[in-house]
Amino acid sequence: MSIYTSLDSVKEYLIKCMKCGNCQAVCPIFKETLKEVGVARGKISLVERLLDGKIEMTEGLADRFSLCTTCMACNANCPNAVPFDKIILAARAEAVRRKGLHPIKKVIFKTLKLQRLFDFGMKTGSKFQGLAMKRIEGKDYGARLRFDVGLGKDKVFPNLAPKTFRSSYKKVVEVPHPKMRVGFFTGCMINYFYTDMGKAVVDVLTANDIEVIIPSEQGCCGIPASVNGDIASAKDMAKRNLQAFENAGADAIIVSCSSCGSAWKHSYGELMEGDPEYQAIADKWKKKTYDINEFLVKVVPFKKEGLGRIDRKVTYHDPCHLNRGQGINKEPREILKSIPGIQLIEMKEPGRCCGMAGSFSIVHPDLSLKISDKKIADIAGTKTETVATGCPACRLQLHSGVVNAGLDQNVVHVIQLLAESYAEGRK
Amino acid sequence: MFTTEVLHELIKVLGKENVLSEKEDLVTYSYDATAAVPSVEPDVVVTPTSTEHVVEIVKIANRYKIPIYPRGSGTNLSGGAIPIKKGIVLTTQKMNKILELDADNLTAMVQPGVIIQDLNNEAVKHGLIYPPDPGTVSTATMGGSVSECSGGLRGLKYGVTKHYIMGMELVLANGDVIKWGGKTVKNVSGYDLTALFTGAEGTLGIITKLLVKLIPAPEARKSLLAVFDDLDKAGNAISDIIRNKVIPATLEIMDKVTIGTVENFTHAGLPTDAEAVLLIEVDGYKEVVEREAPVVERVCRENGAVDIKVAKTDQERDLIWFARRNALPSLAQVKPALVLEDATVPRSKIPNVIKEIRRIAEKYNLMIGTYGHAGDGNLHPTIVIDPRDQDEVHRMEQAVDEIFKAAISLEGTLSGEHGIGIGKVKYLPLEFGEAGVNTIRRIKEALDPNYLLNPGKMVTKEE
Numbered sequence: 001m002s003i004y005t006s007l008d009s010v011k012e013y014l015i016k017c018m019k020c021g022n023c024q025a026v027c028p029i030f031k032e033t034l035k036e037v038g039v040a041r042g043k044i045s046l047v048e049r050l051l052d053g054k055i056e057m058t059e060g061l062a063d064r065f066s067l068c069t070t071c072m073a074c075n076a077n078c079p080n081a082v083p084f085d086k087i088i089l090a091a092r093a094e095a096v097r098r099k100g101l102h103p104i105k106k107v108i109f110k111t112l113k114l115q116r117l118f119d120f121g122m123k124t125g126s127k128f129q130g131l132a133m134k135r136i137e138g139k140d141y142g143a144r145l146r147f148d149v150g151l152g153k154d155k156v157f158p159n160l161a162p163k164t165f166r167s168s169y170k171k172v173v174e175v176p177h178p179k180m181r182v183g184f185f186t187g188c189m190i191n192y193f194y195t196d197m198g199k200a201v202v203d204v205l206t207a208n209d210i211e212v213i214i215p216s217e218q219g220c221c222g223i224p225a226s227v228n229g230d231i232a233s234a235k236d237m238a239k240r241n242l243q244a245f246e247n248a249g250a251d252a253i254i255v256s257c258s259s260c261g262s263a264w265k266h267s268y269g270e271l272m273e274g275d276p277e278y279q280a281i282a283d284k285w286k287k288k289t290y291d292i293n294e295f296l297v298k299v300v301p302f303k304k305e306g307l308g309r310i311d312r313k314v315t316y317h318d319p320c321h322l323n324r325g326q327g328i329n330k331e332p333r334e335i336l337k338s339i340p341g342i343q344l345i346e347m348k349e350p351g352r353c354c355g356m357a358g359s360f361s362i363v364h365p366d367l368s369l370k371i372s373d374k375k376i377a378d379i380a381g382t383k384t385e386t387v388a389t390g391c392p393a394c395r396l397q398l399h400s401g402v403v404n405a406g407l408d409q410n411v412v413h414v415i416q417l418l419a420e421s422y423a424e425g426r427k
Numbered sequence: 428m429f430t431t432e433v434l435h436e437l438i439k440v441l442g443k444e445n446v447l448s449e450k451e452d453l454v455t456y457s458y459d460a461t462a463a464v465p466s467v468e469p470d471v472v473v474t475p476t477s478t479e480h481v482v483e484i485v486k487i488a489n490r491y492k493i494p495i496y497p498r499g500s501g502t503n504l505s506g507g508a509i510p511i512k513k514g515i516v517l518t519t520q521k522m523n524k525i526l527e528l529d530a531d532n533l534t535a536m537v538q539p540g541v542i543i544q545d546l547n548n549e550a551v552k553h554g555l556i557y558p559p560d561p562g563t564v565s566t567a568t569m570g571g572s573v574s575e576c577s578g579g580l581r582g583l584k585y586g587v588t589k590h591y592i593m594g595m596e597l598v599l600a601n602g603d604v605i606k607w608g609g610k611t612v613k614n615v616s617g618y619d620l621t622a623l624f625t626g627a628e629g630t631l632g633i634i635t636k637l638l639v640k641l642i643p644a645p646e647a648r649k650s651l652l653a654v655f656d657d658l659d660k661a662g663n664a665i666s667d668i669i670r671n672k673v674i675p676a677t678l679e680i681m682d683k684v685t686i687g688t689v690e691n692f693t694h695a696g697l698p699t700d701a702e703a704v705l706l707i708e709v710d711g712y713k714e715v716v717e718r719e720a721p722v723v724e725r726v727c728r729e730n731g732a733v734d735i736k737v738a739k740t741d742q743e744r745d746l747i748w749f750a751r752r753n754a755l756p757s758l759a760q761v762k763p764a765l766v767l768e769d770a771t772v773p774r775s776k777i778p779n780v781i782k783e784i785r786r787i788a789e790k791y792n793l794m795i796g797t798y799g800h801a802g803d804g805n806l807h808p809t810i811v812i813d814p815r816d817q818d819e820v821h822r823m824e825q826a827v828d829e830i831f832k833a834a835i836s837l838e839g840t841l842s843g844e845h846g847i848g849i850g851k852v853k854y855l856p857l858e859f860g861e862a863g864v865n866t867i868r869r870i871k872e873a874l875d876p877n878y879l880l881n882p883g884k885m886v887t888k889e890e
Binding site for chain 2: 015016018019020021022024025034035036037041042043045046049055058060061063064079080081
């Protein structure tokens with residue numbers, strides 16, 4: 001019994017909630033709405049009553065369950081260590097089992113599942129992006145929607161890449177004397193939008209004599225489906241990815257997206273629970289999956305010689321699923337500090353959620369924006385030139401916020417700065 | 428009675444965004460942080476943003492004879508925010524502005540929904556603090572903590588909430604708005620209603636503004652941990668520290684059950700064979716701290732402490748308080764629920780009451796960890812239970828009965844800082860006698876004859 005198959009699986013967590021309300025101190029949604037239903041304690045009371053049969057699984061209830069960014073700040077502040085992210089994911093899966101999936105989400109997850117259709121859509125989209133979206137003048141800022149389709153017209157989206165990341169690389173990027181062979185799980189955002197991030201990962205790995213395999217059969221990690229309760233789709237996607245990397249023959253899997261990392265490290269094992277074929281595969285790869293920061297600091301360790309100077313003031317935003325989700329917060333800072341010339345200036349509360357949370361920002365654009373505003377104000381306070389982070393989704397949200405606030409900061413993944421430093425060193 | 432007409436009137440006055448009436452929202456206002464009390468859904472939840480809003484709500488409630496339950500963040504431990512007879516939950520969370528910080532007069536004027544920590548964050552910019560620090564300091568509202576007169580860890584030296592409330596604005600049950608007190612240190616005009624409404628648990632009026640006292644932030648602090656193999660020796664040390672004219676900011680105790688549980692879960696390095704540990708912090712000017720800390724150390728030694736640790740660095744200090752902060756979470760790991768009481772006795776009676784609690788725990792075969800604010804006599808006997816075990820729940824109720832009787836017989840009180848709320852109403856005659864309870868009732872009926880404000884709490888209508 002996993003959180004994805006039965007709501008009963010979270011009963012042991014529910015009973016540990018003392019209703020002390022400590023979650024109110026850290027919940028980004030509650031801070032904006034000041035409604036009890038926004039905070040973990042409120043939704044726990046709803047799940048309890050749902051299990052007791054005292055309330056119905058209504059549309060209204062499913063709406064309330066959508067009010068969580070799964071940032072896990074409440075988990076960390078809970079005196080009883082109640083894992084609320086598991087409770088909310090189980091509740092959403094239950095909602096889908098009882099009420100079905102929202103028709104729009106159904107179409108989206110189906111497209112994510114059918115990789116070729118998705119690829120086609122994104123390529124076509126890249127050509128015709130100008131029709132629906134208006135590029136922002138100046139630097140490569142991205143684009144805003146021309147028409148408000150419910151996402152708000154202010155949100156800045158990155159430009160779609162003319163050529164996807166995976167199609168622009170050979171299946172294996174070789175190095176002269178490889179000391180390791182790793183598989184690179186790119187995730188969708190790198191493949192379709194942030195190809196620069198993907199390139200930086202490959203450059204840094206090869207600079208460290210590591211051969212990189214980029215299996216072309218990989219697809220979406222499935223997190224967008226599983227956090228919305230579409231377990232059937234999530235399982236399909238997990239299986240496809242597990243198979244792709246099982247066939248690739250790598251020593252380890254590298255990810256540079258915090259959600260993709262959580263998928264391999266946590267979700268796949270839970271989704272495949274009881275599967276005669278895939279459970280063992282999921283359990284095997286879970287132990288061999290590394291976030292790029294973690295891999296470079298703890299496994300390689302990365303070369304310090306040959307790092308060129310980059311004179312820049314940088315602040316770092318902790319992605320929730322990297323920091324609280326995978327316990328990785330020292331490693332990216334260690335990388336930044338090792339780059340000559342970089343001055344790391346911490347923002348107030350670097351670990352507070354940026355409000356992106358994948359589809360949360362689509363379902364609740366206003367709320368997402370309000371949460372982002374606080375983050376952007378903290379960033380502005382650092383007076384830095386560059387915001388580094390460890391997740392492409394956070395990068396999108398922070399970039400949009402920075403542009404809309406009229407700030408002149410670059411938003412990049414830590415690995416891009418490291419790649420830049422190696423390149424500088426080669427000059 | 429509550430009808431859709433009432434709902435429409437509330438929406439008309441407050442706007443749709445300030446009225447919640449869907450089942451999925453009402454459920455989330457049916458509880459607070461109290462264990463083992465009933466959970467009741469209100470008919471409606473309102474979030475006023477001004478005093479005028481509150482007045483309008485009270486008028487509507489009066490017209491239809493519907494109870495109102497003022498609520499802050501719902502973190503209290505006496506069932507004080509539960510809408511036990513249904514009706515309107517009025518949360519003050521949106522009235523969360525710090526209206527003024529007056530560094531010349533050392534006061535702050537705040538709306539009731541301000542979080543205590545937010546006030547402190549503002550005060551510290553002026554080198555000031557608002558001393559009351561309940562465990563919920565980062566979540567509880569000022570309105571809620573004033574209504575419960577919450578205490579905290581610094582009660583011994585700095586007092587409790589009531590010592591910092593200089594004035595307030597209130598909406599009474601009849602809709603009148605009154606202002607009481609002010610910025611002057613001295614004020615004897617009229618009865619001291621500010622004192623009456625502090626700790627009134629929202630049963631006499633609805634607070635809409637608060638004027639509080641601030642004090643200069645202490646410059647330095649020093650923490651110690653003293654280990655005792657005998658409860659009486661620890662008790663003597665507590666009294667002896669005070670006799671030596673040292674008033675620590677914090678003087679906490681943890682009993683053997685608590686020490687064992689904390690150590691089991693945190694591995695903080697506590698001596699599990701000890702009968703009690705005292706955790707002490709002195710604060711003030713650097714020179715004062717340097718004089719007082721050695722006195723505390725000497726007194727503990729003279730009273731037979733088997734080990735004393737003085738924190739030399741911030742990390743060592745944090746480790747000492749890490750253990751104390753983990754008392755409640757560690758006990759919570761033992762069983763699914765815990766009942767946290769706050770029976771309080773004069774500090775000289777601490778060893779007696781801990782022994783009584785142990786006897787009661789054995790008698791009813793319960794696990795009770797006792798820890799708390801030894802310096803002010805306010806202990807937290809914490810009973811860990813599994814609410815699914817009916818027999819255990821019953822034994823817990825009997826044990827609570829006896830703990831209250833023990834506290835009263837040792838010249839103590841039912842509640843040091845959590846309030847009477849729902850659960851302790853029946854014990855009030857133990858402390859005041861029938862005449863005392865009647866006095867409370869007459870005050871209640873003078874101000875709120877129809878029991879519209881937070882009914883079922885503190886005092887009930889005579890049968």
